Amino acid sequence: MAPPSCQRLIRFGASRRRRTSAPFRPESPPAKKFKPLAEVMARAEYAVADGGDYGGSRCEQCGSGEKADELLLCDKCDRGFHLNCLRPIVARVPIGCWLCPSCSGHRRRVRTSFSQKKIIDFFRIQKCTNSVKDKCPSPQDARKRRRRSGSLVMQKKRRRLLPFISSEDRAQRLKQMGSLASALTTLKMEFSDDLTYVPGMAPKSANQSDFEDGGMQVLSKEDAETLEQCRAMCRRGECPPLIVVFDSCEGFTVEADGPIKDMTFIAEYTGDVDYIKNREQDDCDGMMTLLLATNPTKSLVICPDKRGNIARFINGINNHTMDGKKKQNCKCVRYSVNGECRVFLVATRDVAKGERLYYDYNGYEHEYPTEHFV
Structure with missing residues (x-):
């Protein structure tokens, strides 16, 4: 028998414990909430697998597999659509x-109504104060062409720009501006009646008409006065008689909401100014040539993808048909104004109320595809 000092003593009473509270357990993390699969797939990036056989692809609209070079394949569902079968084209x-359109997940919703206050704020319209009311001509005054004294020497008559005549009815002008605000809002654009220079793009110092290859025509003093008159009218809310209308085939279009005379100033083409070299891989369909420099790296374009005005929505003619060329009723001209390049849209003939405005997208460079235009 082992000595007492080596014996293991067992105390039966020691195992009895009185529980006064529940043991502490760390709080479990909240249950994770997962997004619906449809939302995850909508946000996921699409990858196109190489080596796929698309030889048998057909257009979902017309059912034809011809003109494969004009057949767009959706990067999500692989269904095909011809360029001219899509709406808008x-x-x-x-x-x-x-x-x-089915996989894009959204449809273009055009806002149809804007309050008067919203329109005034959207276009930053300036009200005429009592001190300057006398200096604010009415729309009727624009009809009166100032008579200038001329010499008796026979010379070729130069065609001058005419100021547009805004609608007399204020409610009609609000409707016109509301249509433009709706179109700009639909495309998530801001209104701007000036060229804008954004950090990271071309600076204002790059816009010099002296860089133009072959030179650029200078805006005359009389035409410069007409330009300033039109800009002043726009700041007061006296806009040109134009209204933006959405067409299922052509997209946004611009119609004359009143008669427009030949050589009338319609609008200046505005937007962000950038170098052409920076926009070679850009899908924006509204870029406008601003400067064609002798050094191609200095050439500039106007990009109305974030900022612009009604000029953004004037459509182009079809250069491949005679009917398309007959539609042209305005032109795009570039001028040197105080040493800077500017782009204006001017009527080339009398335009009746209700007529849509068209000009030649390839007036300077034949690089814009217009064979599918109506």
Whole structure:
């Protein structure tokens, strides 16, 4: 028998414990909430598998597999659509990812109504104070062309720009501005009646008409006065008689909401100014040439993808048909104004109320595809 000092003593009473509270347990993390699969798929980036066989692809609209070079394949569902079968018509094959109308997940919703206050704030309209009311001509005054004294020497008559005549009815002008605000809002654009220079793009110092290859015509003093008169009217809310209308085939279009005379100033083409070299892989369909420099790296374009005005929505003619060329009723002209390049849209003939405005997108460079235009 082992000595007492080596014996293991067992105390039966020691195992009895009185529980006064529940043992502490760390709080479990909240249950994770997962997004619906449809939302995850909508936000996921699409990858196009190489080596796929698309030889048998057909257009979902017309059912034809011809003109494969004009057949767009959706990067999500792989269904095909011809450029001219889409609504609105797509002018050229997009550079980046493209989704068909069904897979894009959203439909273009055009806002139809704006309050008077919203329109005034949207266009930053300036009210005429009592001290300057006498200096604010009415729309009727624009009809009166100032008579200038001329010499008796026979010379070729130069065609001068005419100021537009805004609608006399204020409610009609609000409707016109409301249609433009609706179109700009639909495209998530801001209104701007000036060229804008954004950090990271071309600076204002790059816009010099002296860089133009072959030179640029200078805006005369009389035409410069007409330009300033039109800009002043726009700041007061006396806009040109134009209204923006959405067409299922052509997209946004511009119609004359009143008669417009030949050589009338319609609008200046505005937007962000950038170098052409920075926009070679850009899908924006509204870029306008601003400067064609002797040094191609200094050439500039106007990009109305974030900021612009009604000039953004004036459509182009079809250069491949005679009927398309007959539609042209305005032109795009570039001028040197105080040493800077500017782009204006001017009427080339009398335009009746209700007539849509068209000009030649390829007036300077034949690079814009217009064969699918109506």
